[in-house]
Amino acid sequence: MGALRVLVGMSGGVDSSVAAALLLEQGFAVSGVTMRIWAADEPAAREPTAESSGPRCGAPGGPAGGCYGPAAEGQIAAARDVCRRLGIPHATVDLQAAFRREVLVPFREAYRAGRTPNPCVRCNPRVKFGALLREVRHRGICFARFATGHYARITRRASDGCCTLRKAWDRTKDQSYFLYGLSQAQLGTTLLPLGERTKAEVRARARTLGVLAATATESQDFMGGDHGALFEDSLPGPILDLSGRRLGEHRGIVYYTIGQRRGLGIAAAEPLYVIAIDPAHRAVVVGPKAALLRRALVAHELCWPAGPPPRLPYRVRARIRYRHAEAPAELRESDREDALKVVFDQPQSAITPGQAVVFYDAEQEDLVLGGGTIQTVS
Numbered sequence: 001m002g003a004l005r006v007l008v009g010m011s012g013g014v015d016s017s018v019a020a021a022l023l024l025e026q027g028f029a030v031s032g033v034t035m036r037i038w039a040a041d042e043p044a045a046r047e048p049t050a051e052s053s054g055p056r057c058g059a060p061g062g063p064a065g066g067c068y069g070p071a072a073e074g075q076i077a078a079a080r081d082v083c084r085r086l087g088i089p090h091a092t093v094d095l096q097a098a099f100r101r102e103v104l105v106p107f108r109e110a111y112r113a114g115r116t117p118n119p120c121v122r123c124n125p126r127v128k129f130g131a132l133l134r135e136v137r138h139r140g141i142c143f144a145r146f147a148t149g150h151y152a153r154i155t156r157r158a159s160d161g162c163c164t165l166r167k168a169w170d171r172t173k174d175q176s177y178f179l180y181g182l183s184q185a186q187l188g189t190t191l192l193p194l195g196e197r198t199k200a201e202v203r204a205r206a207r208t209l210g211v212l213a214a215t216a217t218e219s220q221d222f223m224g225g226d227h228g229a230l231f232e233d234s235l236p237g238p239i240l241d242l243s244g245r246r247l248g249e250h251r252g253i254v255y256y257t258i259g260q261r262r263g264l265g266i267a268a269a270e271p272l273y274v275i276a277i278d279p280a281h282r283a284v285v286v287g288p289k290a291a292l293l294r295r296a297l298v299a300h301e302l303c304w305p306a307g308p309p310p311r312l313p314y315r316v317r318a319r320i321r322y323r324h325a326e327a328p329a330e331l332r333e334s335d336r337e338d339a340l341k342v343v344f345d346q347p348q349s350a351i352t353p354g355q356a357v358v359f360y361d362a363e364q365e366d367l368v369l370g371g372g373t374i375q376t377v378s
Contacts, residue, residue, distance in 0.1 A: 003029040006191060007136060007143035009128060010034045010090065011067065012078030015149030017211045018202045019193040021086055023147060031143065032083040032090040035132055037099035038072045068104075068119075082211055091141065098131035099123070108230060114277035115354025116257040118178075118322075125181040125303075129190070145191050152176040153195035153366075154187050157306075163187035165305045167366040170198040177322050180358045180371035181303045230254075237282030239266055242275065242291060250284045253277050259292055259350030273350075293347035299357050299372035300339040306369050316359040316369060318342055320351050326360055339375065351377045 008020040010032040024030045067075070076092055083090035103123045110117035133146055151168035152175050163184055168174040182190070194202055234252030241247055248266040250256065255263070260274040264286060273292055276285040297320070302309070312333050317326040327344050334341040342357060351374060358371035 003027055004145065005029045005031070005143045006145045006147050007133075007141070008032050009132070009146065009148045010079035010082065011149070012075040012082065013149070014203060014206050014211075015151075015194060016079070017082045017149075018206050018209070019147055019149040020082070020088065021209045021211060022193045022205070023191065024086055024088065028145075030086070030088045031141070032079060032086075032088055033132065033136060033141075034076050034079040034090070034092050035099075035128065036072070036076060036092055036094045037096055037103075037127070038068050038070070039096050068099075085211065091136070091139070093132055093135050093139075095127060095131055095135065099127055102126040102131070104230075110354050111231065111254040112234075112279065114253055114279035116352050117354045118356050120178050121181060121356045124179055125183065125186065129182055129186045145189055147191040147193060149194055150175045150179060150192055151194050151199075152179055152192050154190060154192055160307075162307050163305075165368040166195075167360075167368075168195045173199045176368050177319060177356065177358050177371075180305060180356070180368050182305055183303075184305065184307075187305060235282060237284070239264065239284050239286060241272075242285065242287045247272075247286065253279060253282055253284060256284050258352040289349075292349045294351045294377045295347050296341060296343045296378045297351050297357060297374050298334050298336075298339050298341050298376045298378075300336065300375045302338070302340065302370060302372040304370035306367065309370065312340065315362040316342075317362055317365060318344070319358045319360070320348055320374065321355055324348075326365075328362070331359065340372070353377060 006023050006028045008016060008023065008030060010016045010020060011034065020030055020032055080090045080092070103119050103126070106122060107117050107119050128148070129146065136143070151170055151173040153166040153168060155164050155166055156162070157164055165176055165179055165182065165187060167176045231252060231254040234254045236249050236251050237253065238246050239248040239250050247268070248264075256274050256277060258274055258276070261271060264272060264274070266272065266286070270288055272286040273289055274284055275287040275291045277283075278285060310331065312331055314331045316329055316331055318329040319326045327346065327348055329342050329344045332341040332343060353374050353376065355374050356371055357374050359369040361367040361369055
């Protein structure tokens with residue numbers, strides 16, 4: 001009986017390269033695969049300027065161009081070179097149509113509706129762990145497990161054998177937030193070799209293995225600069241204070257997100273932040289920092305990777321953004337059957353419609369219970 005076949009999603013960066021090398025070292029039969037999601041006729045990200053410093057989205061940090069843009073071709077070449085160095089096969093899979101349908105179109109629609117979407121949260125279950133693996137199987141490439149360089153862990157629950165998603169040991173690099181949308185079937189066939197390693201250990205192993213990507217930058221952002229190139233048809237509108245008084249004009253609501261301070265282009269006696277976005281009137285509403293505090297939100301598009309949803313009300317620790325600290329909260333019923341209300345013990349700053357809210361167990365703080373998309377804030 002041969003070694004277990006593992007397909008590794010390769011980006012050309014440090015993490016996925018080391019993940020492949022570790023699995024090969026552990027005796028698995030490893031192959032690499034890279035998605036091609038950017039088309040040459042698509043607009044590319046512009047480098048942000050002081051006047052256009054709008055929100056960036058997706059995973060933190062990243063090389064210029066991100067995973068979506070002209071730099072993607074260089075990343076594919078880097079992944080191919082890493083696989084050559086490791087002596088393993090590599091395939092490139094064209095997923096431009098699937099990415100456009102599942103990620104890019106919803107991304108544009110969300111921004112035009114005054115929301116701030118997280119494309120990585122949507123891409124993982126639908127494209128990277130979904131369309132990619134279906135296409136690979138359609139090509140006749142055989143594999144038993146799929147692996148990535150995400151910093152998170154998957155364990156099995158002793159009581160029923162269900163897979164559970166947990167935080168990485170290295171809490172500073174934990175990426176479980178981005179994976180809450182994975183299904184039981186997806187978790188059951190996934191390996192995350194970096195979940196029990198620190199970033200320092202991973203970079204050291206990259207140097208030891210002689211992997212070309214050892215000096216590469218961190219995990220990629222969706223786009224490496226100002227995403228306004230995707231919204232050339234965006235129209236200007238008024239910047240209003242909380243009383244409705246016009247303070248200035250913005251260049252398009254797609255360039256703003258809740259909590260943003262820079263790039264407003266208005267002078268005031270105190271620092272002003274984006275408090276709300278009104279797409280119906282193309283207005284950006286600004287106010288003092290204190291006005292960003294909210295106690296509750298309603299989330300929809302819910303996913304529960306750990307099993308059935310909990311019986312409400314239920315205590316959790318909720319994270320409203322990737323870099324936001326988790327906060328004690330209670331899950332409650334909402335007016336909609338396909339949504340729930342999250343009420344925080346203490347007000348949270350800049351809860352943003354369109355972003356993901358992820359629920360961690362109140363007692364087992366590394367256990368991901370589920371998550372959803374923030375719909376409304378109160």
